[in-house]
Amino acid sequence: MPQILPWPFAPANDTVATPYFDYAATTPVDERVIARMVECLGKSGTFGNPASSSHSFGQRAREQVEQARRQVAGLVGAEPQQLVWTSGATESNNLALKGVAQARGAAKGHIISSQIEHKAVLDTLAQLQGQGFAVTYLAPDKDGAITTDAVRQALRDDTFLVSLMLVNNELGSVTDVAAIGDLVREHGALLHVDAAQASGKVVIDLGTLAVDLMSFSAHKTYGPKGIGALYVGPCANGRLQAQIHGGGHEQGLRSGTLATHQIVGMGEAFALAHELFAEEQARIASLRERLLKGLQGLPLAFNAARTRQIPHTLSITAYSDFALGNALAVSSTSACNSASNAPSHVLLALGLNLAEATRTLRLSLGRFTTEQEVDQAARAIRDALLVPVP
Known part of the structure; x- marks a missing residue:
């Protein structure tokens, strides 16, 4: 297993309300x-x-x-x-x-x-x-x-x-x-x-x-x-x-x-979106890098990591079962699949098996995502992946 690096960004008690990381499902109206x-x-x-x-x-x-x-x-x-x-x-x-x-x-x-x-x-x-x-x-x-x-x-x-x-x-x-x-x-x-x-x-x-x-x-x-x-x-x-x-x-x-x-x-x-395009691309790309650094060394894989990707969406699959609870507003698949409790056809087409698809999170960032929320998300995922599920 890769080395687990210390969390460098925020103290454990620096929390906010449940962060929203499901912008791919829908965005709040500006x-x-x-x-x-x-x-x-x-x-x-x-x-x-x-x-x-x-x-x-x-x-x-x-x-x-x-x-x-x-x-x-x-x-x-x-x-x-x-x-x-x-x-x-x-x-x-x-x-x-x-x-x-x-x-x-x-x-x-x-x-x-x-x-x-x-x-x-x-x-x-x-x-x-x-x-x-x-x-x-x-x-x-x-x-x-x-x-x-x-x-x-x-x-x-x-x-x-x-x-x-x-x-x-x-x-x-x-x-x-x-x-x-x-x-x-x-x-x-x-x-x-x-x-x-x-x-x-x-x-x-x-x-x-x-x-x-x-x-x-x-x-x-x-x-x-x-x-x-x-x-x-x-x-x-x-x-x-x-x-x-x-x-x-x-x-x-x-x-x-x-x-x-x-x-x-x-x-x-x-x-x-036209007016803010360059500014948002740079800010969200920076947030993604911060999130990736926070997830570094964890027992997980990044899906479609070698393709050209937008910085807004990140799909990760854990190597073993975990329990995230209500720490984050995230999804494992599209809203349509989630509503029917169906496994992601996208992940299955990618070659993941059913168990791996159920251990997958989609984190999507957006206009109102903050550095504090990114830190809280990375911390919650780290805690979930490093605590064995009973």
């Missing part, structure tokens, strides 16, 4: 975002229906919606008109995958994805398989990456769609969608990217990436739950069938009265 949202509520606010173009109440609401669209586009390098509002990344994924598949009519065909995608993609693809579409699920390599070569080998003459996440929600690993996008574009298929975990954490420039569809969620980026967007690039225009009908909103791709306050919240959240 107070600045809340303030903008409140302006769209109540009689004195911008409460009008954005579709009501015949009076000033609706016109002001529409202006706010379009401003938010520009703010979201600004973070990801898209044109505002290329963004379709949805209720979140789950709906965006459904619209992208089902929309492209069903727009083919009687023609079926082949889709490529991976074993480590979010359930919003995997469950949607399972439904398409039931409708006659063929799906190949790529396995990650030993480092947890979905490689360009794996995509190349899986391509078939009838492959019309590839769907891969940009940042894995459990491992924090980053997929090379730039190289994969060029390959898929050359093949003549469309590339959909689930970027729910990526916005504000990695640079996204849809003006240069060969990506045709990209899903976003506000609540992973300090915005409200219940709002998201789907980027629809030029190659996907006319190749997407709406999934929700009734009014023809959002260029006919997503009907329903626009929730002005939610949309404004997402816009403000993405604008803040």
Whole structure:
């Protein structure tokens, strides 16, 4: 066993309330975002229906919606008109995958994805398989990456769609969608990217990436739950069938009265992410290094450690059983898997067995994580791993 180093950072009695290390599940809404949202509520606010173009109440609401669209586009390098509002990344994924598949009519065909995608993609693809579409699920390599070569080998003459996440929600690993996008574009298929975990954490420039569809969620980026967007690039225009009908909103791709306050919240959240990007990257990278130093020498392994990772997410597996109790707000898997008490399909695809998957923690850092909380987290994990479970 490696040498256990002394804890150098904080005295044992220097504690705070239960630290939150589950930012990958959801983020608290930034107070600045809340303030903008409140302006769209109540009689004195911008409460009008954005579709009501015949009076000033609706016109002001529409202006706010379009401003938010520009703010979201600004973070990801898209044109505002290329963004379709949805209720979140789950709906965006459904619209992208089902929309492209069903727009083919009687023609079926082949889709490529991976074993480590979010359930919003995997469950949607399972439904398409039931409708006659063929799906190949790529396995990650030993480092947890979905490689360009794996995509190349899986391509078939009838492959019309590839769907891969940009940042894995459990491992924090980053997929090379730039190289994969060029390959898929050359093949003549469309590339959909689930970027729910990526916005504000990695640079996204849809003006240069060969990506045709990209899903976003506000609540992973300090915005409200219940709002998201789907980027629809030029190659996907006319190749997407709406999934929700009734009014023809959002260029006919997503009907329903626009929730002005939610949309404004997402816009403000993405604008803040754009403004704070460099500062947050540096601060969270520093916190990660502090956490790693605090965990140095403990009997554990770091999952997907040799891949490119965002600094925000860390997956660790202990060599033996441990009891962390309620010392930290962490998870062992995604919120969707946790809710069903299912083992992580991501960890199993990575090669971990069931016992190892149950001994895994996902720690995710965010905007409001402090050095004191990092110290407390490392201390709690050290204490848990060095005390035998009865």
